[in-house]
Amino acid sequence: MFRFVIGPDDNLVPDLEERLPGRGLWLSGERDMVNTACDKGLFARAARRSVKVPADLAGHLDGIMVRRCLDYLGLARRAGEVVAGFEKVKTRLRKNKGGVLLQAGDGADDGRDKIKALASGMALVDVFTAAELGKALGRDNAVHVVMNEGRLAERLLRETGRLMVFRGFSR
Known part of the structure; x- marks a missing residue:
């Protein structure tokens, strides 16, 4: 609401x-x-x-929610709570560490599927583009990102849940 x-x-x-x-x-x-x-x-x-x-209130709300989500991701990066990149994410997931997996919706399906297979039971967010994720992390693009468990991850999940409902995605 x-x-x-x-x-x-x-x-x-x-x-x-x-x-x-x-x-x-x-x-x-x-x-x-x-x-x-x-x-x-x-x-x-x-x-x-x-x-x-x-x-355009709906477009304005969408923009605000995306910005809030990516701000949480950027804050987590500055706190050292985020790992990005295929190999780093794969290594982190093999050690069973991580709280939220973020994948770019426009990323290649084969790479996304490989990472998803390692992240069973983990919260998955795939509503952002590679450019949006990259911008939050100070890069050009980021397709695979893992955020550690904690308060920032909980807030990110709450905000992305709202965004997904707003955009009509199933949770």
Whole structure:
């Protein structure tokens, strides 16, 4: 679910961290629901006043969620909690270490399948492109990434779960 608040200038503001002050408006986490709420003026009806809704609210939400997920990945990299690259990931998985496996959705199927076979029972995230993963890790591209277990991994899984629901992927 998403929380929105109305700013003092009557603009609708997504509050994905659920910390902004004010009465929140809650909406289901699917893209179709966001589009329906925008088209039918449901935010104004729920707030009982006029509300300025951004033109492409669904696209804006998608961008915010992707940025949040990749920010968690970048933070984990700076903390030394991430390993990237086929061989390094394969070595880490053979030692049964790791909490979350991230694979680029546009990566080659054979390499992805080989890594997936080693990561049985591990959380898998494959909603990002190689360029997006690479950017979060300070590289051009990254297809295979393993993040250690811990709080950052839990937060990343929560945010990617929201993103997958929003984009219509099955969990």
